[in-house]
Amino acid sequence: MNKFDVIVIGGSAAGLVSAMTGKANYPDKKFLLIRKEKDALVPCGIPYIFGTLESSDQNVMPLGGLSKAGIEFKQDEVIEVDRKNKTVKTASGEKFQYEKLIFATGSTPHVPNWLKGSNLENVFVVPKNKLYLDELKSKLNNMKKIVVIGAGFIGVEVSDELNKCGKDVTLVEILPSILGKAFDIDIAREAENTLIERGLNLKTNVAVKELIGTDKVQEVILENGEKLEADAVILAMGYTPNTCLAKKSGLELNKLGALEVDSYLRTDDKDIFAAGDCAAKVDFITRKDTPIMLASTAASEARIVGMNLYKLSVMRSFTGTVAIFSTAIGDISFASAGITEEESKRNGFEVTVGKFQGVDKHPATLPGTKKQIVKIIAAKDSKIIMGGEVIGGESAGELINVIGLAIQKNMTVTELYTSQIGTHPLLTSAPTQYPLIKAVENIILKI
Template sequence: MKTDVLVIGGSAAGLVAATTAKSNHPDKKVTLVRKEEKVMIPCGIPYIFSTVGTSEKNILPDAGLNQLGVEIKFGEVTDVDTDKKIAKVKNGEEIEYDKLILGTGSRPVVPGWLKGTELANVFTIPKDKLYLDDTKEKLKNLKKIVIVGAGFIGVETADELQSNGHEVTIVEIMPRILGLAFDEEFAAAALEKLTARGVAVKTGMAIREILGDGKVAGVKLDGGETMEADAVILALGYAPNSDLAKKMGLEVNELGFVKADQYKRTSKKDHFVIGDCSEKRDFLTGKLSRIMLASAACAEARVAGLNLYSLSTVSTFRGTIGIYSTCVGDTAYGVAGLNEVSARNEGFDIVTGSFTGIDTHPGCMAYSQKQTVKLIVSKCGAILGGETMGGRSVGELTNVIGFAIQNKMTVNDLLVAQIGTHPMLTASPAGYPLIKAAEVVAKELRKK
C-alpha cells in the first residue's frame, strides 16, 4: 500500500502526530501503524489498580483519528528502507511512504545485574494493556508487594495498591522519594502523606536480589537484610525503544535516544522522531536529558506534524522543561523546570521564595486546602523553576509555571500579572500563592 505520511507507534505521541499531520495537510493520506488494538493513556496506568478500576476505562480513544480520516493499521513494523521509503510489517505487508514519523516509545528498565528478575510474580509497568491486565489479575491474590523505585510510577502504583488492600513497601536507593523532581521539603511532605496512608518506605537502600524458587518469596537489600514478598514490581525508570531506529540507520546519541533537531527531524531526510525514543535537551541548560513525559511527547508530535512539508520557525521544540505533577491521596504535588538543588548544581546564582495560602477565598469551604508555591529564580529575575503542593488545582498551577519558564518570564512579569479569580475556584487575588511567592523573591533580589 502507499501513504503520504506514515506514523509508527500509536501511544500519545503517535496519536497527536497523526491528527496534527492530517489536520494541517487534509489532502495527504496519513496512516498510523501500531502493535496494540487498544492503547493505554500513559499517565493513567497506575490508577487501573484501584481508582479507575479497569484498564478499559484508561484507553486513548480512536475517535479523533477516525473522524479526520487517519487510517489505523494493527501490526509491528520490523524494518524500514529509508532510501526506498518502504516500511515492512511483521505480517509481510509493505507500506510505501513520503514522510515518516517514528514514535516507538520506551520500555521499563530491568537491570541485567539484578538476580531473580525471571521469577514468577516479578512485574514492570509497561504501556501494554494485555500485560497490565494479566499483572492486575495475578496481584489480586498476592498480599505483600515490594515496589523498587520511588519515582512517580513507583509512588503512584504503591498508593493505588495499598488502597486496594495490599501490604506495600517501597525500596528506594536515593535518600528521599521523588528525589529527582522535588526539593527536600516537598519530598518530605509527600513521604509523610504516603506513609500515613499505609505504605512502608525504605529510602537510602538498594535491592540486591529477588529471592525465590520459581516464584517470588522475598528480596535481599543492602547489608544482607531480607524482606518477605509475594510480588516485586520494578519501577526503575524507562529506556528509549530505539531498536527500529538503529536498524533504519538513524543516528542515536550516547543515552540511546534518536538524534533530532528542533523540528524533530532525524539524520535522514523526511524522517522525523517524537516521544520517549526521541532525543531531548533541557530547556534551560541545553544538556541532553533523560526526561520522558507524555506532555513533552505530545508537544514534539505537534511540532513534527506541523513541519512535515515546510518548516515553521515558530513551531519548534526548544527543549524539555520537565513539568510533573502527582497525587498522594487528596494532596497534589507539582514541579516545573529546575528545583533548587538542580539549579545550584548547574551553577545558577539563584534566589528562592515560598508562600503558603489557601486555594479558595474564604478558606473555610468544605474542600479548601492549603496551597504552597516555591519559585526558583536566577539573580537577573528569570524564572528557572517552581514547585507546588496542595489540592487538585495544583496541577494547572504547575502548568502556569511551565508557561512562565517557556516564555522566559521574570519575577516582575508575575508581580504585574492579571489573574482571574473566583471564591470557589481560586485563591484570593490579594493572597495568590504564585504572586506572593514572587513577592518574596523580589524582596530577596533587592538585597543582592
C-alpha cells in the same frame, strides 16, 4: 505496493497526536498509522487501573478520531525500514511506501542487568501493554505483600493504588527521598508524609541488592542487609527509549539511546521525524540531554512534528524540554516544573528561592480548602524563573502549567509579580495572599 504520504510507527500519545495534527495541517495528504497493539492505554492513567479504575478498558485511547479525520489504521508491527527506497515492511509481510515517516515507538521498562533475581516468577514491570497489565492485575488480586522498587511517579502512584486496595506495600528508593528528580527534599518530604499517613511503608536512601526465591520471588534484599518479604515485586526503575528499529535503520541515536532530533523533531534523515519517548530531549534550562518521558511532552512534540512535515517554520520549533510533572496522593496534589533548587546548584547556577504557604480557596473556612505551598526558583542575576514546585488541592495541576509557561517564556519574577490574575473564593486563594505572587514577592524582597 500501498503508497502513503505519511506513515506513523506507533500509536500512543505521540503517534496519535502527530497523525491527527499532520492531517489537520495537510488535509490532502494520505496518512497511515501502524501500531502493534490493538488497544493503546492512556499512559498517565496506567497506575489507576490497579485501584481507582475497575478495568483497563476504562483507560483505552479511542481510535474514532483517526477514522473521522481520514487516517488509516493498521494493527501490525513494522520490522524493517528501507530508507533508500522509502518503504516499511511489517511482520505480516506487507510493504508500504512513504514520503514522510514518523517514529513514535515510545519506551520500554528498564530492568538493570545487575539486579539478581529479576527473572523470577512474580517479578513484574509496568509497560504500556494492556494484555500484560491485565494479567498483572489479575495475579496481584491473590497477593498480599507487594514490594515496589523505584519511587518515581509510576512507582509512587502504583504503590498508592495498591495500598488503597488493602495490599501491604513497601516502596523502596535509592535516592534520599521519593520523587527525588522532580522535587527538592523539603517538598518531597511532604509527599512522603502523606504516603506514610495513608499506610504505605517507605524505604528511602537505600539500594536493592538482589531478589531471592526458588522459582517465585520471596524476598527483597536491601544493601543495608534488611530483608523484605514479597509475594510480588514491581520494578518501577524507569524506562528506556524503544529505538531498536531506528538503530537497525541506521538512524543516529544519542548517548541515552534516543533518536537524535533537531528543533523541528527531524532525525538525521530529513524525511524521518521522531516524537515522544523514543526521541532525544534537551533540558530547557541546562541544555543537557535528559531522559524525561512524559505523555504531555510527547503530545507537544507530536504537534510540532505534525505542523512541520512538509513546511518548516521557525515559529513551530521545540526549544527544549520543560519537565512539568503533577501527581495526586489522596486529595493532595504535588507538581513541579523546570529545574529544582538542588539541580540548579549542581549545574552551577546561582539562584534565589521564594516560598510561600497559603490556602487554595478563600476564606480558608470554605469546605474542601487545602493548604497551598508554592516554591519558585529564579536566576540570581537575570531574575528569570527557572523552576517551581506546588503542593495543594486539585488546582495545583493547572497552577504548575502557569509556572511552566512562565519558564518557557523566560519571564522574570517582576513580570510574574505584576501580572494580572483572576480569583474566586471556590477556585483560588485570595488575591491579597495568592501563593504564586507571594512566592515571587519573597524573591524580590531578597534581591
